[in-house]
Amino acid sequence: MDPRHGKMRMNVEGDRLSSLPDDLIHKILAFLPIKDAIETSVLSSRWRFIWTSMPYLNLSSEDFYTLPKFSKFVTHVLSRRNNLTEVYSLKLTFRGKASQVFVKRILNYAFSHNVQQLNVVWLDVNSNMTFPLSLFSSKSLNSLTMQIVKRNHLMETCLTSISELPTLTTLDLHSVTLCDDEDDKCSGIFSKCANLKNLTLRDFATESDGLSIFHPRLANLTLENDNFVKVVNVVAPQLENLTIRYCYAEHVISSPHLASFLYEGYHPLNLSTDGFHSLEKADVGISCLQGTNAHPIVCLLQHLRSAKFLTLNLETVETLSSSLDLNLHQPSPFVNLKSLKIYPLTTYSWNPASKKVAISTELKSYLLDGSPGATFTMVLREEIEARKLIAKLGVLLEKEKDNTKTSSACVERGEAPVESHKPKTEKKLKIGGNVAQIKGYWEDLGVQIEQRNKTRLTMSLVK
Structure with a gap:
């Protein structure tokens, strides 16, 4: 057999990437900057024009x-x-003014080639600037993400004058100041996207005191x-799904078909519907409730009384349970x-009373009496701590198990254990330390289980 044939066969089998179809290679190269993708052209004739x-x-x-140099490369x-x-x-990341020639050239090229997804990251904005959304003029674009990375948090980057984007379904804007020449409530920016279905606004501001x-x-x-x-x-x-995080404005929502509501924040949401x-x-998580x-x-x-599946955080429940002037004797909504x-x-917990009772009789009646068949699940802090202890215990037990297997294998082969060169006292101390640590975890776990049982007993008495 010709040895060269075997070597050639090994090379072919070793270069499985080159045997992939172009569309798969394109998807792989998509994770790289275009500069790195172009450099693959030197690998072989197969790669010369793939990019x-x-x-x-x-x-x-x-x-x-x-x-x-970047402009020349573009x-x-x-x-x-x-x-x-x-x-x-297209993902475009750049510094400087949005009106730069290379920015317009890239966007115009993408739009003329029917771009569908556009992600723009504007870096290190160091002064008040305006990004004219009129630059985005496309009849093919269905997803637009724009993130402004500011040097100074007080700087404003305004988005104005959006063009007609008839196919846009997803819009994600991060760290922008919204403004519209025709409407001081900024409603015109979104109304010009006739088929918009998904809207995300992060760290946004407005030139006026409101957003519509x-x-x-x-x-x-x-x-x-x-x-x-x-x-x-x-x-x-x-509107079917509404998520509000750390947004403390007064929210006036008119969405009769809303199916899912999620709120996360430090304070209760001011909501009108x-x-x-x-x-x-409905999922409500309020994380800073001391004195609320x-x-x-x-x-x-x-406002959430129609919910079929309701999730509350324990801190909210503790606040309601410990409130002395709260009248919850009204019928459950x-x-x-x-x-x-x-x-x-x-x-x-900041509330010492929560260690004795997590949910009062009045609050439980207020939440559940309107739906006697509803299931009730409550995860306590002690349970979470117990799970963490069990995980740590499992790691230690696995280590001891591996050490035992290694020692047994060495004995079967007639070899000395790996650590035999160490003094026996040191090995005993190491094993003894692990055993002591495991024993400590078991004791802590026993305390957690005892506390949980006491809490469950208290809850059963509350029922």
Whole structure:
């Protein structure tokens, strides 16, 4: 047999990547900056032109020392790319003004090649700037993500004058100031996206004191914000999923078909609605409740009265249970409830009374009496701590198990154990230390189980 044949066979088998079809190689190269993807052209004739037909472009000025060099590189890439290949997705990361020539050139090229997904990251904005959304003019774009990375948190980056984007279904904006020449509530920015279904606003601000979102087709809305906005007004008749995180404006929501509501924040949400009559799931997690007035929490729960699956954090329940001036003798509003789950956000409590009773009789009646058949699940802090101890115990036991197997194998082969060169006293101390640690975990676990049993006994007496 010719030895060269065997060597050639090994090389072919070793280069399985080259045998993949172009579309799979394109997806792999999509995880790399385009500069690195181009460098694969030197590997072989198979790779020489693969990058020119990539439908995924990842262009970043961070890969170059100066913007002029990046601009020159962009010209090189776009001029040598297969002009018949459409651009499916583009990620553009750049510094400087949005009006720079290379920014417009890249966007115009992508739009002329029917780009569908666009992700823009504007880095290190160091002064008040405006990004004209009129740059985004496309009849193919269905997903747009834009993130502003500011040097100074006080700087404003305004988005204005969005063009008609008839196919856009997903819009994700991060760290922007929304403004509209025609409407001081900024509602016009979204109304020009006729088919918008998914909207996410993170760390947003407005030039006025409010934000209005009016959209007939919006289905999913996420608001995450710690900037000052006084009022957020949402009118979305087709909205199904609403997520609000750390956004403390007054929220006026008109969405009769809302099915899922999630709120996370340090304080109770100020919410006004005309009723969530189709609500299936509601999840409320309020993490900073020391000294919080319990009445706003009850008001929030009233808006969620149609929920079938309700999840509350333990800290919220403790606040309501310990409130002395809260009247919960009114009938339970939860008449559709199928499941109530309570879980702790943290494994410590600022409220010493919570160690004695986690949920009062009045509160439990208020939550469950309207739906006697609902299941009730409550996860206690002691249970979480016990799970952590069991996990640590399992790791230690596995280590001891491995050490035992290694020693047994050495004995079977007639070899000395790996650690035989160490003094026996040192080995005994090591094993003894592990055993003592395991014993300590068992003792801690016993305490956790005892505390949990006491808590369950208290809860059964409350029932």
